[in-house]
Amino acid sequence: MYQVGEIVEMxxxxxxxxxxxxxxxxxxxxxxxxxxxxRSVMIPRKKFEKNFKKKL
Structure with missing residues (x-):
């Protein structure tokens, strides 16, 4: 579903x-x-999926 290199909006x-x-x-x-x-940030998958808005 998610791939390295994609740009996402949170x-x-x-x-x-x-x-x-x-x-x-x-x-x-x-x-x-x-x-x-x-700046880079490391977050758990659950938090990422909760705060994910859309792919660009």
Whole structure:
């Protein structure tokens, strides 16, 4: 369903003010990278799926 390299939009914004993320790692945990500032965050799959809005 989710693939590395996809750009997704999340419900909550990153502190930099942008809510578009690039998926870097998929598994039990997701590593996503902010497409604006470049900061990466690791979050559990359940939280990712809850906050997921749409694919771009």
């Amino acid at each position: 419900k909550k914004k990153h502190p930099c003010g942008y809510n578009r993320w690039k998926i870097v790692r998929v598994g039990m945990d997701f590593r996503i990278k902010c497409t604006y500032c470049g």
